[in-house]
Amino acid sequence: MSFAFWGLTIAMSIAAIGIVAIPLFSGKPRFSAATLLPSVLIPLIALGIYSKLGSPDALSVNGARADRSQVSTNSGNSGQSNKGTASVASLVNGLKERLEQEPNDADGWILLARSYEHIGSRAEAIAAYNNAKSLGKTDPTLDKSLSGETPAQEQVVLVTGPSLRGRVALAPDVAAQVQPSDTVFIFAKETAAQRMPLLALRKPASELPMTFELTDAQAMVPGSHIADYEKLVVTVRISRSGMAGDTLNGFEVSSKPVSPLAGEEILLLIEGNSSGDLPTGGPNNE
Structure with missing residues (x-):
């Protein structure tokens, strides 16, 4: 496994723990879904991308291309939550770039659709899931969550x-x-x-x-x-x-x-x- 992959995962995990730990030391241990969600999703998505595609190269992001294909994030989160979501978005962009080079990876498109859905990018999730379906791969959970009429x-x-x-x-x-x-x-x-x-x-x-x-x-x-x-x-x-x-x-x-x-x-x-x-x-x- 790549040292870069584990270094990135450990750094993100530390950042996620910090999101939870800072309120504890500040004397205001108030937790919400917006605070706890990044601490759970960041390591899981990182490991999920690695296990599905089998290479830490899936986490590499070309800066110029990432700027052109930024994943939308919810604007209602706190500043700390936004940082966590941005880190997840970077991982998702890395997976997207990997799939552009390997478009026949149906399992990869399923993972990308799930990742987009988790960060609230519905249109991108639908497009990724359509790619998986065109390769003969379906997912009952995504079928249910992404079903509905086309936006106006x-x-x-x-x-x-x-x-x-x-x-x-x-x-x-x-x-x-x-x-x-x-x-x-x-x-x-x-x-x-x-x-x-x-x-x-x-x-x-x-x-x-x-x-x-x-x-x-x-x-x-x-x-x-x-x-x-x-x-x-x-x-x-x-x-x-x-x-x-x-x-x-x-x-x-x-x-x-x-x-x-x-x-x-x-x-x-x-x-x-x-x-x-x-x-x-x-x-x-x-």
Whole structure:
């Protein structure tokens, strides 16, 4: 184990103990949930991140990137509690950066969703949990706590914001090999070779041929917006295992670069040796 990891954990534990000890020596031993919560959560989250990902590198935070992806914290806590929450936020940002390099770690996304939920960052928790679900991983507790209607401001984006929409169809020879229980993954990247999808959607193969729409609601990175990208490539993949990294018999197709602002329909036909998209208005398998 890394000396840096244990040094950070011990330092944070001492800080957490100080949060509780200072009121005792001041003669005002008044405790509240806001005072005690950091002393418990800080060491637990630190150890949880280590045990789940198996490397203290998950705790490393790139300063410049952390500044761009700060985790929101509740403003009603005391000054001491805010310091503890900020330390937890640093750990969470470190885990987020780790997952950007290893996006297929479903357990890591679950841990990130739980961590975001603990510090009150609901939108980020939902996005992280959606990533886990796209990899076939679910959690009953998160299902319950993160369920609910989309916030009003996100609904406006869904209705009026830019999007990538289209239709997925199967060639007859492919349709004969696809089962209703298979999974269809639809995701968008800046290039087809990019590892981390920017947007992702998961649907059952029983809905084929199907229509789709990718919006900010399917963002894999919290805070990212589809309008920030000039052009994106949409890829459709069939998976029998339900895991995003698995492709059934090479059944995958990618579009040409498309502008999210163009509003054009993307028609994707999956063939045995498919490599591109159909022109708008092209044939389908109905």
